[in-house]
Amino acid sequence: MVNSMVQTPKGKEGDTLAPKTLEAALASLAQEGAIPYAGGTDLMVAEDERRPFLFLHNIAELQGFSEDDEYYRLGAGLTYTRIMNDKRMPALLVEAASQIAAPAIRNAGTIGGNIANASPKADSALVLVATDSLVRLVSAAGERVIPIGQFLVGRQKTTRRPDELLVEILMPKRWLADYRFTKVGGRKALAISRVSFAGLFAAESGVIQHLALAFGAVEDTIVRRPQIDGLLIGKSVEEARALSEEWLAAWDAAITPLRGRVSARYRKQVCLNLAAAFLKSRLESTD
Ligand SMILES: Cc1cc2nc3c(=O)[nH]c(=O)nc-3n(C[C@H](O)[C@H](O)[C@H](O)COP(=O)(O)OP(=O)(O)OC[C@H]3O[C@@H](n4cnc5c(N)ncnc54)[C@H](O)[C@@H]3O)c2cc1C
Structure with a gap:
């Protein structure tokens, strides 16, 4: 099924690149150096004069x-x-x-x-x-x-x-059963995240098998630090409780929020609160 919500500009079909197969798209990309255009929801609001666009919506x-x-x-x-x-x-x-x-x-x-x-x-x-x-x-x-x-x-x-x-x-597919996704935004509709959080947790027989946290909207890229979460993997719930301050301190040191509309200090604190609450809730529900 193709994405029927995207329209190439009317009357300009001949001037735009709107290939119907991946092979044709890749050939155009190699020759024309075009800008891939999927739904256009980011490109439409970007101040980007680069052209031509390579419309992707016809490519099954x-x-x-x-x-x-x-x-x-x-x-x-x-x-x-x-x-x-x-x-x-x-x-x-x-x-x-x-x-x-x-x-x-x-x-x-x-x-x-x-x-x-x-x-x-x-x-x-x-x-x-x-x-x-x-x-x-x-x-x-x-x-x-x-x-x-x-x-x-x-x-x-x-x-x-x-x-x-x-x-x-x-x-x-592994580790998807127990997760949390939280978006801390200014308002519900059309809210671009101020801080966003995704966490995954898995335990078996009281031992942590997996822990993965990621934070969005704080640094230039999404923050994920497997080595920090790794501090608790393989630990029992008791051991994880004892190590949780150290784990949180490592996250505190690792996150360096950029200044934006919302202060860096606020965003760091929100990240740490989200991390602590996530771990606490999972340790409490693990026996
Ligand atoms: C009002 C508004 C609200 C929004 N709210 C949110 C929000 O809540 N959360 C959120 O995450 N985003 C939000 N966005 C941003 C945007 O909608 C998403 O990032 C969306 O997923 C972009 O997808 P697109 O298909 O429209 O990308 P496009 O605008 O078509 O392309 C975006 C970029 O990706 C490149 N690209 C696209 N497809 C490919 C491909 N297959 N291969 C290589 N490069 C490619 C393009 O060249 C371009 O650089 C919002 C945007 C608007 C305008």
Whole structure:
């Protein structure tokens, strides 16, 4: 199914690049150095004079969804509305998608655009960082699959080469059962995050098997520090309680919020409160 919410400018179809296959898109990208255009919800508001655009909405290969034992495989061109309406989708991602903007934006905006735009406030990207998802980048010359943390390297900076398209996201299925997604915004509708949080937790027989926290809207990129959460992995609930101050202090030292409309101190404190509350609730419910 193609994304019918995107319209190429009327009467200009001949001047724009709107390929119908991935192969044709990659060929155009290699030759023209065009700017990929998915839902346009970020590009429309960007002060970006670069052209031409390569419209992606006709390309069926970007709209797929499948799963195997290890991964959910999400086409980069899936809109939030499609993610929310598909019962096979992981609940954590559906929750993040449903808190993005308003229906009009969710009808056009895509998960691939959210990642490739590389905003530290991007909500679906936050979930994908917390879950250590992978991204599949394809060019006419070949493809590579890399951790999303190696793709998002700064504010509006990715390691995508100009001839590559983000085609698919591989979200690991493991550790998704117990999660929290929280968006601390100014108001409910159309709220761009001031601080956002995604956390995953798993324990078995009283021993922590997995802990993964990610924070959005605080630094230039989404913050994820596996080595800090690793302090508690493999520990019993009692040991984790004893280590929790050290764990929180490590997060305190690791987060350096940039100044924005909301003070850096406030955002750091919100992050630490979210982290502490998440861990406490999980330790309390683990026996
Ligand atoms: C009013 C409003 C409210 C919003 N609220 C939220 C919110 O609550 N949470 C949130 O996270 N975001 C929000 N956004 C931002 C935006 O809607 C999302 O980031 C959206 O997912 C972008 O997807 P898109 O398909 O529209 O991307 P586009 O605008 O088409 O593209 C964004 C960037 O990604 C690149 N790109 C797109 N697809 C690919 C691809 N397949 N391969 C390589 N590069 C690609 C483009 O070249 C461009 O650089 C909001 C935007 C608006 C205008």
